[in-house]
Amino acid sequence: MASAPRYRVRAYAKINLGLNIAQRRPDGFHELRTILQTISLADDLVIEVRRGRGISLTVTGDAPADSSNLAWRAAALAAESWAIRGHVALHLTKRIPAGAGLGGGSSDAAAVLRALALTARRPPAPAAVLALGAQLGSDVPALVLGGTVLGLGRGEEVYTLADLAPWHCVLAMPRGGAGKAISTPEAYARWDLHHPGLTPLAASATIMRFCSLVQQVLPAFRAPLTVTRNREFPSGGSKVHAGIENDFQPEVFSLSPDFPRIHRQLQRASAAWVSLTGSGAAQFGLFAEAGRAAQAAARLAVRDRSWHARFVPRSQFLRGVSVVS
Numbered sequence: 001m002a003s004a005p006r007y008r009v010r011a012y013a014k015i016n017l018g019l020n021i022a023q024r025r026p027d028g029f030h031e032l033r034t035i036l037q038t039i040s041l042a043d044d045l046v047i048e049v050r051r052g053r054g055i056s057l058t059v060t061g062d063a064p065a066d067s068s069n070l071a072w073r074a075a076a077l078a079a080e081s082w083a084i085r086g087h088v089a090l091h092l093t094k095r096i097p098a099g100a101g102l103g104g105g106s107s108d109a110a111a112v113l114r115a116l117a118l119t120a121r122r123p124p125a126p127a128a129v130l131a132l133g134a135q136l137g138s139d140v141p142a143l144v145l146g147g148t149v150l151g152l153g154r155g156e157e158v159y160t161l162a163d164l165a166p167w168h169c170v171l172a173m174p175r176g177g178a179g180k181a182i183s184t185p186e187a188y189a190r191w192d193l194h195h196p197g198l199t200p201l202a203a204s205a206t207i208m209r210f211c212s213l214v215q216q217v218l219p220a221f222r223a224p225l226t227v228t229r230n231r232e233f234p235s236g237g238s239k240v241h242a243g244i245e246n247d248f249q250p251e252v253f254s255l256s257p258d259f260p261r262i263h264r265q266l267q268r269a270s271a272a273w274v275s276l277t278g279s280g281a282a283q284f285g286l287f288a289e290a291g292r293a294a295q296a297a298a299r300l301a302v303r304d305r306s307w308h309a310r311f312v313p314r315s316q317f318l319r320g321v322s323v324v325s
């Protein structure tokens, strides 16, 4: 076979700007409504289809280098579905922490699908890439699209939204102890325990509410940085805030006082919006100014793990695939 190019893909992390959980479905998943945003904290994936068969994975950083890794499973599924012949060699440089709600594993899988779609002799339709992503995990399709995405269904039904302002994003999670990875299935099981008997009708009411609140809240996230002041932002306690907050937040906050402490610290640093992402353990604060964000990240780093990232709009996300020699 002719040698295929080697691709490098930036596998960007995501945050959930809002997350409403509705009822548990017969298939065990939960209906949810969420807005995902890709951010500049990223893993790096180098992928090449060589002569031979099978899949190999090497990892720099903290992730399994075997078939339990979602990147490996994505490569296996794509190779089979798109009749990719050859040996798929993956090298992953891991930076996104696991169990943080930042979509690290899902983003790696999405990066594999994006690159392998380019190597397929018959390139799959975009909808087919999303469908394969949904088989791998609920967050994978949103991370195939990138930018700002509305996620419905179990999260896998995705709609691209217009770009938001280029917010700075400070991420933080406790070190060790309370900050150990939070398992998504356990987080949903805990939520079920505390919210028994949510009927589909009640759930659909929350869905309508979420969608209408999103209409009200998103313009504030899009406001030009020069006119966005904390007091004008909806998280300042005004009417439009309630409704899109992350439903996992109260659950996670009850696990350890470190979580509400980090939340308060981000608020005190004048973040315009503070929230848990996914089912945790990371929280984020949004800042209009780089300096304030850097200062907040540095203060948090004294006690916690913290990162300073920026929103990655879809145009930048799409440029994150390059051919390497």
Ligand code: C5P
Binding pocket: 028, 029, 030, 031, 032, 136, 137, 138, 139, 153, 154, 155, 184, 185, 188
């Ligand atoms: O889709 P993903 O593999 O990320 O889901 C992991 C687990 O999280 C599922 O097996 C399920 O227990 C839970 N989950 C859920 N509802 C969702 C997404 C995930 O209950 N919408």
